[in-house]
Amino acid sequence: MPVPRSAAVYARISSDTEGTAAGVTRQLEDCRKLAASLGWPVGGEYVDNDISAFSGKRRPSYERMLADLADGIVDAVLVYHLDRLTRKPIELEQFLAAVDQARVADQVRFVQGDARLGSGDGLLMARVMGAVAANESASKSRRVRRKLEQVAAEGRPHGGNIRPFGYANDRITVVAEEADVIRSLVARFLAGESARSLATWLDESGVPTVSGKPWNTTTLKAILASARIAGLRQHRGVVVGPAVWDAIISKDHHRRVLAKYAEKKRSGRRTPQSYLLTGLLRCGKCGNKLFSSRRENSRRYVCMSGPDHGGCGRLTVVADPLERLIADAVLFRLDTTELADTLAGRNSADARTQELSQALQQAEEQMKDLASLFGQQEISRAEWIAARQPIEARREKAQSQLGALSHSSALTGLVGNGDQLRGSWAELNLSRQHAITAALVDYATVGPGQLGARSLDPDRVSITWRL
Secondary structure: OOOOOEEEEEEEEEEOOOOOOHHHHHHHHHHHHHHHHHHHOEEEEEEOOOOOOOOOOOOOHHHHHHHHHHHOOOOOOEEEHHHOOOOOOHHHHHHHHHHHHHHHHHHEEEEEOOOOOOOHHHHHHHHHHHHHHHHHHHHHHHHHHHHHHHHHHHOOOOOOOOOOOOOOOOOEEEEHHHHHHHHHHHHHOOOOOOOHHHHHHHHHEEEEOOOOOOOOHHHHHHHHHHOOHHHHEEOEEEEEEEOOOOOOOOOHHHHHHHHHHHHHHHHOOOOOOOOOOOOOOOEEOOOOOEEEEEEOOOEEEEOOOOOOOOOOOOEEHHHHHHHHHHHHHHHHOOOEEEEEEEHHHHHHHHHHHHHHHHHHHHHHHHHHHHHHHHOOOOOOOOHHHHHHHHHHHHHHHHHHHHHHHHHHHOOOOOOOOHHHHHHHHOOOOHHOOOHHHHEEEEHHHHHHHOOOOOOOOOOEEEEEEEO
């Protein structure tokens, strides 16, 4: 049998919890010793560290080795054991086909386990070993899943490399300073502030993430929408019960956050970035919405014609004076007894919030009971799907209605303090200003102006108040 020109050494380990690559290093050392004893020159080492051969995840080095075999760059393979090469019978057959096509089946060696792929008995042994390895992986996977399910059912945390924001390394003890930050984030998010604005605020305030990376909206959403901060244990995307750690926010606030995100997803709306009154203005000529439009030296709101907008196209107003006028009206209204009386009389809305919150909680409990019945094989998959659909519909409806009611939370602590807020209005970010304005203003109608007028006539603007 000819000596290979260039042997490939392949090493893999499923889990490298310490990040030292010690497992694959030992495999490489043993494979080099085997190559030396055979007199085979090593042409390349292919290493997949911390990657399972059973999970189905891509193994870049393994794929590169197969490509190099096909191209004739390497003409032999050295592996510590067959289960380092693969733990899936179908993948073993693909490897056998690859070495057979490259005509190197006789040039595959293992440090442990004498499986000669070039002979019939060797192929049989390799397939038996592959089946055993697959069964071991499947059994281990079942044991791990069962353990995680038990841990979740008991409300205990599972391990991880990075602690959750708001909790210490034990994943149970609340970090007081971070918990205060989370409560502020939830309150401001429910008040209408955008996730992007909140992430900017966190960075500017010097609040670090647990990973040390800058804040972004994805990281922020993972915290705000997490069941963990409401003292709930979630497993595989489903709340399975109360957790052993303390809650940072109430369950009601948690449901309102989820409703807010669901509303944003359905509507596709984004908080305006450079225009205070986006979505709040109507044309006094045709009644169509006014749209923001930036020119070289000014910002404007315009009535746009055409199939995408449908307006008359005959009204334009400069943005800055209009925004100042409506902001002043909003701040004045915050101090009126009329608004205070209106809010004080909104008991029905408060009751409705409680009613929707209870409906949402009931739907979630029904979903959990249904999952338990399916898990105990008391109902079939078809029955589970049929029963789940109306419960999900009720849950989504309650979430949507909760989100619609939450707009008034932007005024919490502000009624009666309009004069004080006036001094700090300019310091608020745009999404916060918009949330306060939208909580009070249903829409404002802008009438036509005088040709050549240099300033905004207040009589052009008529506000229809929401509250």
